Amino acid sequence: MYHLPVLKNRRTLLERAEKFISDIYFTDCNLRGRLYGDSCPLESLACFLTPKRITFAEASKQIFDPCKVGDTFGPTWWTCWFKVTLKIPESWRGKAVHLLWESDGEAMVWRDEQPVQGLTKEGEKTSYILSECLQDEELHSLTLYVEMACNGLFGAGQGSQIAPPDPNRKFSVQKAELVVFNGDVRELLTDFEMLVDIVKVLSTKNSQRGYQALFTVNEMVNLCDPSDPSSFAKVHSLAGTFFNQRNGESQHTVHAMGHCHIDSAWLWPYEETIRKCGRSWVTVIRLMEKNPEFVFTCSQAQQFQWVKSWYPGLFSSIQHYVKKGQFIPVGGTWVEMDGNLPSGESMVRQFLEGQRFFNKEFGRYCKEFWLPDTFGYSAQLPQIMQGCGISNFLTQKLSWNLVNTFPHNTFFWEGLDGSTVLTHFPPGNSYEMKGKVEDLVKTLKNNKDKGRANHSAALFGFGDGGGGPTQLMLDRLRLVQDTNGLPKVQMSTPDELFTRLQADSALLCTWTGELFLELHNGTYTTQAQIKRGNRQCETLLHDIEIASSLALYRNNTFPYPAEKLQELWRLLLLNQFHDVIPGSCIEMVVEDALKYYEGEFLQASSIGVSPVKDTPPVTPVSVTVQVFNCVKLEGTLASLCLISANRESISDGCLGNQFVMFDDVPLYWDAWDVMDYHLQTRKPVAEVVQPVHVVSPGGLRGSVSFTLRISDKSTITQEIIMDAMCPYIKFSTEVQWAESHKFLKVEFPVRVRSPNATYEIQFGHLQRPTHRNTSWDWAKFEVWGHKWADLSEHNFGVSLLNDCKYGYSVHKNTMTLSLLRAPKAPDATADMGIHHFTYAIMPHTRSFQEASVIQCAYNLNFPLRLIQCSPNTVPWSAFSVTSQAVVLETIKQAEDRGGVLVVRLYESHGSSVTATLRTALPVREAWVCDLLEKQDPNHPVPVTSEGITLDFNPFQIVSLLLIM
């Protein structure tokens, strides 16, 4: 049946088929050239330009001026609204009619006051379907509006993608016309394209199947006459014969799920993200109308909330398709947050706000945590997920590791406390596949759990800047559902995938501890003001919730500010998005983020009251210059002696509090990455501008101050503070920073030897090596921690505390805190200006647990707040805990349950303990609840005159409902 002779020349046959569907070559006579039939210009095109993102109602009232295809509009971030009038020719009866719209600005079509179609050239969406098959009774004349943003899918970077946006860019409409769309040509093009790809992807490895595809596609070219549609049927049928040759039973199954990764802010501001969601999701709804099997997974409650308030009609459609099981909310969190920097309580709130939103709007909680694009994952996440009703996790980001290849795709991830979650990294290493042959083959080949897990996810759809799936992607996947040589493909849901993986999990491996991303380690430091805002607002919200909870019980008419607190929490959670708190966003986003933090400054009180009397300290401090040679004139520490133990802390011949500068030029991802080689460029900061002088000679506080020059543009002024009865020395620091691609750190070489250092993380701490034995060790040359890090040997150690920093490294005996970076992309002004921060050094005997390092780090971050009270105020304490190992982290009013408090405690030492929570509040009943505050009916806790006694495992988080 094939034409003879079939030549044995793979290259000419393959390229012949490629040229037959090329959109560049031979379009005068090839199949691609026939995709569109007749075209017809618009009746009229007029526009209205505005600097603001306005509603349709407002836009449609404006005066529109005539314009034409080819005109340019701008500048960047403005919006151009077009009024489009069109008339479909009578002669197109029975044809499919599209409005073809190509612009480099992302656009949305509005019809009858509703958004109906997103148009993004970079996302391969340039058609709005006016009719699938034009009938006489359909409207032939109509008016549409097109809202074009003056930004592309990835913002408006000048030159490279992550370059800062060009504020003066112009955007143009390159095509706006009516066309006849030939669906039969589209169908054949997809057949050809998939076969060509099979030839290319399979031929080298699997010649049998690849050559079968080659000869099939060659014969299809022989049979196909682009100018004669009657020839198409037998061509399509020949392709069908190939695609329908099936696999055996053992073949791997790919669970295809539509997806559209939309960064909540990144190379564009938050406000533009709202429109990105609208454009992307309305397109998804259009696809669902035509493809009832199409499944789309969608994360981030915040984005749903935005769409609900900006596009209520679209939101109702989404609710409809959620009910049908096609539009699937996933992830359970408010945003796809950074997985390292948010506090433990913030992470709980990400789930609390997210899950409650999904349940309220869609009647379901998410069963999987979804964080495909975040820069590392805390070892406490498994416990937090399980506490929020989630036992499955999906990401792929560890495929970006620069040094080591992560060994699993499907495995159990065990957290700090022993909680485990079933975890899947789609082996295709992407969250934005296109349904192509190479995506499927990559998924099959890369699977590192062959023989253990025979199911994988493939997420398809344009992402990062939104866009999402296309009809073409769906057509591709439909064609190869079960084609010998390719994995089986089924449209699926996360629930289906994880159920299959769980059912066959006997051979899966377990990974214990954090999922550390060996890349993007600069994100622990970049955009210091955002990080400071985060830490301060986490502290403030903590204090406000406690004060409000206690106020409730001191005065039952006090209105607990539940709504206001939710609003503030949501702003904080939003800023924890994985391109905001890491500092990898443009300047506009930084401005928005800092504005949101300012909204959070409210009046707050404390957990109890203790009147302050003017009493002298038991052990006063005193400071003198140079007498004991303790503090050298440039502010470094030559010696730091823990007098009670007669123990020197600083390593012999070294200096503590040594500022050091590094050249900081990464390979590409400027704001994200600090590379290992920067360590070879270390230069001490030693030039004194103002030598050490005494600020406060002693008593309650002794302090000295000095100023150093970093460069002709940057200086450090520091006050070194010793407070009476305080076991640490504080370094209150101001830096004038105007550098370019430099990294400022401070070092403490200490007299401690240990193979591991300890770092605080969410609700606990973990160890990382201080040596570089293996590639896994040295890939951790820059790591993250929260309020403290510690290096201890038996019976002595030194802790390094901070009030708003996250980047650390401890190599051998040198403890280093990362202070400031100066990347230039995507924000050219990142970190320029004045910075304030405080860190502290705390030598101690015994272990850091016994030395109360954890409590000291809380004290540094949660200063006592002074309030005016009358002189006869009686001191009182609301809560106390009998074990030092247990931290009472959170006190808040229960969600939707006025008069009920939630208290959250965690075991912080890594020990099994029994602790009693004592309280002055009239607690009648106490119940254990999960992190979503769901009462465990089987788990009441006795309340006795002693208090509430609880057992803790290492790093266990316990939440209680207290009913008064």
Ligand SMILES: [Zn+2]
């Ligand atoms: Zn992202």
